[in-house]
Amino acid sequence: MILTTERTNARTWPEEQLAELFSEGFPQFITADRLGKEYIGRVREWFADLDLMLVDEDGVPVAGGWGVPIRWDGQVESLPTGYSQTLVQAVEGRERGAEPDTLVICGAIVTPSLKGRGLAGRTLTTLREVGREAGLSRVLAPVRPTTKARYPLTPIDSFMRWRRPDGAALDPWIRTHERMGAQILAGAPASQTMTGTVAEWESWTGLVFPESGEYVIPDGLSLLRIDRDADEGVYQEPNVWMRHA
Ligand SMILES: CC(C)(COP(=O)(O)OP(=O)(O)OC[C@H]1O[C@@H](n2cnc3c(N)ncnc32)[C@H](O)[C@@H]1OP(=O)(O)O)[C@@H](O)C(=O)NCCC(=O)NCCS
Known part of the structure; x- marks a missing residue:
């Protein structure tokens, strides 16, 4: 398959093509990360060179991936807490004029009909190359394990170590x-924090939450904690810090 790479902001993509590309994989509550929301505008504006689409022969975007640059000393102890903190560090680092040295891959998506054919790997490879050309010699990713939602009770530090009999990650x-x-490198148990009112959580999940307490929610990688007195639901999304060679 012949694919070309374009920056996501290079043109305005037809709405139906974007809807198809993003039609699977991200639950509605993913947008309830207040910290992430505060920074995402500046991320898109300043780091557009690290926000790419893979485009097929007909000009249709079939995969995408994006990242941000941060400064990192290579120590596990100084990793950001996860995805949201990475956006904060990238934006604030740029505002301070700090020289970044590390690419953090923040997201990737493959169109549903082409999943399982290695397109994600091609997307990540392209991003790594662009990062290297920009002087980012280290590569990190707060990985959102796609099957973690089947094990919402399991701590991320356990889940990330689970292996198949052939030794590959589960x-x-x-x-x-x-x-x-x-x-x-490490688990990131609170990579993102999503907050909303009880009514918002009910609409995002299609469930009702009659009492305060913890709930398993569709596509949730961990549990939702509902506090009816405060009219608030809080969900912390776990990720796994990985470092590319
Ligand atoms: C995660 C994602 C980017 C992986 O893309 P991909 O191109 O399917 O990745 P790969 O081809 O490397 O496949 C990865 C593995 O998942 C399996 N797989 C995942 N989804 C599959 C599907 N729908 N059909 C078949 N296989 C699938 C593949 O078989 C492969 O397993 P293997 O190691 O045994 O070969 C893609 O599934 C996706 O867009 N998901 C929704 C968004 C998301 O969760 N992104 C990651 C967090 S930002």
């Missing part, structure tokens, strides 16, 4: 990164 998205030479 989770396919961790596996893709490992095939590309990445290694697990």
Whole structure:
């Protein structure tokens, strides 16, 4: 398959093409990360060179991936807490004029009909190359394990170590990164924090939450904690810090 790479902001993509590309994989509540929302505008504006689409022969975007540059000393102890903190560090680093040295891959998507054919790997490879050309010698990713939602009760530090009998990671998205030479560094149990009112959570999940307490929610990688007195639901999304070779 012949694919070309374009920056996501290079043109206005037809709405139906974007709807198809993003039609699977991200639950509605993913947008309830207040910290992420505060920074995403500046991320899109300033780091557009690290926000790419893979486009097929007909000009249709079939995969995408994006990242941000941060400064990192290579120590596990100084990793950001996860995805949201990475956006904060990238934006604030740029505002301070700090010289970044590390690409953090923040997201990737493959159109549903082409999943499982290695397009994600091609997307990550392209991003790594662009990052290297920009002087980002280290590559990190707060990986969102795609099958973690089937095990919402399991702590991320356990889940990320689960292996198949052949030794490969049980989770396919961790596996893709490992095939590309990445290694697990640490769990990121609170990579993102999503907050909303009880009514918002009910509309995002299609469930009702009659009492305060913890709930398993569709596509939730961990549990939702509902506080009816405060009219608030809080969900912390776990990720896995991986470092590419
Ligand atoms: C995660 C994602 C980007 C992986 O893309 P991909 O191109 O399917 O990745 P790969 O081809 O490397 O496949 C990865 C593994 O998942 C399996 N897989 C995942 N989804 C599959 C599907 N729908 N059909 C078949 N296989 C699938 C593949 O078989 C492969 O397993 P293997 O290690 O045994 O070969 C893609 O599934 C996706 O867009 N998901 C929704 C968004 C998301 O969760 N992104 C990651 C967090 S930002």
